[in-house]
Amino acid sequence: MFNIYSALDRGNEEINDGVNLRLPSGRAKSFGNLDYDVNLMLADKAWDADGQLFFDIFQTDGFLGDRITVNLAYRPFFEVEARKYRFRILNGAVARFFKLALSDGSPMIQIANDGNLLPSPVTLTQLDEQGIAERYDIVIDFSRYTPGPNTKVWLVNLAEHEDGKLPHKDLSISEALSGNSSDPGVGKILEFRIVRNPAQPDMSQVPAVLIPNPDLSNVPVARERTFEFGDGADQTSRDPVTSARGPWGIKTDNGSMLAADFGRVSAGPSFGKREIWTLKNGGGGWDHPIHIHFEECQTLARNGSASQVPAWERGRKDVWRLRPDGEVKITLQFRDFAGMFMEHCHNTTHEDNAMLLRWEIDDKGAPFVRPLPTPIPTPQGVRFQAPDEILPTAFKPPAV
Numbered sequence: 001m002f003n004i005y006s007a008l009d010r011g012n013e014e015i016n017d018g019v020n021l022r023l024p025s026g027r028a029k030s031f032g033n034l035d036y037d038v039n040l041m042l043a044d045k046a047w048d049a050d051g052q053l054f055f056d057i058f059q060t061d062g063f064l065g066d067r068i069t070v071n072l073a074y075r076p077f078f079e080v081e082a083r084k085y086r087f088r089i090l091n092g093a094v095a096r097f098f099k100l101a102l103s104d105g106s107p108m109i110q111i112a113n114d115g116n117l118l119p120s121p122v123t124l125t126q127l128d129e130q131g132i133a134e135r136y137d138i139v140i141d142f143s144r145y146t147p148g149p150n151t152k153v154w155l156v157n158l159a160e161h162e163d164g165k166l167p168h169k170d171l172s173i174s175e176a177l178s179g180n181s182s183d184p185g186v187g188k189i190l191e192f193r194i195v196r197n198p199a200q201p202d203m204s205q206v207p208a209v210l211i212p213n214p215d216l217s218n219v220p221v222a223r224e225r226t227f228e229f230g231d232g233a234d235q236t237s238r239d240p241v242t243s244a245r246g247p248w249g250i251k252t253d254n255g256s257m258l259a260a261d262f263g264r265v266s267a268g269p270s271f272g273k274r275e276i277w278t279l280k281n282g283g284g285g286w287d288h289p290i291h292i293h294f295e296e297c298q299t300l301a302r303n304g305s306a307s308q309v310p311a312w313e314r315g316r317k318d319v320w321r322l323r324p325d326g327e328v329k330i331t332l333q334f335r336d337f338a339g340m341f342m343e344h345c346h347n348t349t350h351e352d353n354a355m356l357l358r359w360e361i362d363d364k365g366a367p368f369v370r371p372l373p374t375p376i377p378t379p380q381g382v383r384f385q386a387p388d389e390i391l392p393t394a395f396k397p398p399a400v
């Protein structure tokens with residue numbers, strides 16, 4: 001999560017060398033301060049009558065909990081100084097989306113998305129919906145408040161769910177605070193107590209330019225691929241170790257909707273090349289937060305339009321909410337390493353019920369092995385076997 005050794009932000013807000021971004025962190029140590037740079041992991045949980053965590057493995061739409069936890073605590077408070085803080089917010093839920101605001105509607109500055117600093121910060125009074133595994137970094141400036149025993153502001157969840165398929169409705173702040181929702185997951189989830197002025201002046205800043213995107217315009221596009229995420233999946237493999245069963249699956253390059261089999265190679269981009277991938281939602285009544293391992297990608301278009309990509313998605317990303325009937329076009333270049341990677345829905349209920357595929361980066365020449373053998377983990381170690389299946393468009397472009 002932190003790249004303190006080589007990042008533009010050194011985690012010391014005092015260092016003014018023209019390179020260090022000086023985002024909120026602290027300055028007690030020469031680098032890597034976390035006094036004002038705080039992780040927040042959001043997750044909904046359910047407990048049974050005996051106080052044990054409860055989970056329903058037969059609910060394949062998406063399992064919801066009725067209690068929202070922040071860093072595994074239910075409705076915690078956090079004492080802050082009247083200054084800027086950076087929060088790195090992870091949606092660690094199984095199937096719940098969040099949408100965050102402050103209870104008084106005051107602004108937050110989004111600076112990063114999925115661990116990547118944005119080209120420029122974006123000031124928002126409500127964040128976008130945040131799908132499972134998406135990471136939004138925001139800066140909140142508490143210097144607008146006068147510290148005192150009753151000075152409080154709350155982080156509020158606005159995304160109301162009726163089931164685990166997708167958010168039913170994004171509420172207004174006053175609706176979410178009213179207590180009238182049938183979803184106990186909306187409303188206040190974290191209390192900030194602004195208890196004192198900072199002991200030392202706040203040296204942090206939010207620069208107007210953070211990290212420009214890598215310019216890929218001179219890198220030719222080697223291939224385009226499409227992945228459609230939906231239900232009614234078939235399983236073509238009988239391998240009991242590598243294959244999963246469930247309603248969910250992925251269509252690759254307009255082939256069949258297939259349930260996960262990590263013995264199957266669905267895509268085989270070449271090392272060093274750049275591709276364009278389209279991620280499509282196969283059904284209107286669902287949202288799917290789709291996660292691609294290994295590479296950070298740039299979002300080219302939503303629903304065919306570059307202007308539909310919001311400002312806070314214009315940095316690099318690795319999880320996209322497809323939105324009902326939506327599609328996202330991304331570009332990625334396969335740098336640095338070869339190997340075997342995954343792509344899957346991060347609604348964990350969908351992922352575990354087979355909405356996942358294997359892709360790999362290899363090449364024809366040495367030192368690459370193509371295709372890669374499938375690793376089979378056992379208590380005695382890992383053995384390798386040949387892939388069960390290689391989809392026809394994995395290494396060769398589809399016939400036109």
Ligand SMILES: [Cu+2]
Pocket residue numbers: 287288289345346347350351355
């Ligand atoms: Cu999904």
